[in-house]
Amino acid sequence: MSTTLDKIDRKILAELQRDAGKSLDEIAKAVGSSKTPVWNRIRKMRDGGVITGHTMLVDPEALGLEACFFVLIRTSEHDSDWQQKFLYALQARPEVLEAHRLAGDIDYILKVRVPNARAYDQFYQALIAEVKIHNVTALLSMEEIKATTVLPV
Structure with a gap:
């Protein structure tokens, strides 16, 4: 990242993380600045890759996604073909909210949101049919x- 953040940039980021739907006037007032400089700073942070998107948060339970599973995966495969196949399988499944490659005994951890245990089992069956996995533990x-998306700034 080539963008250097000062105190005002960090205040702007804090405001945007709390509610990205705020008007420029509201953000400017909260950080002690005026609208145009705030807009210029936001644009600079977008151009610099500090701000990477603009989304709305949705309550998963309101969508019927009441079950959250953390899936621990061990694999005996570590070649690039397997990795590509595995990554493609994860990216193709919207129920996988997060996927991390880990150091230690567990190779990957997934955060999966589904309506219930039956839906998780369908996800699991589809995943193991597509890629060879040595061991899966679902929690x-x-x-x-x-749970937060707000980063400390």
Whole structure:
């Protein structure tokens, strides 16, 4: 990242992370600036790759996605062909919200949102039919204690 962030940039980012739907006037007032400089800073942060998108957060339960599973995957395959196939399989499945390659005993962890355990089993069956996986452990989240997209700025 070639963009250097100062205190005002960080305040703008904090405001945008709290509510990206705020008007420029509201953001400018909150950070102690005026509209045009705030807009210029936001544009500069977008151009510099600091701001990468603009989305709305949706309550998964409102969509009937009541089950959240954390899926721990161990593989005995580590060649590039397997990795490409695995990555494609994950990217093709909208129920996979996050996927991370890990250091340690577990190779990958996935965060999967589905309506229920039956839907998870369908996801699991489809995944193992597509790619060879040595071991899969699924952990059902009983309660979401904290979830945020807000990064500390």
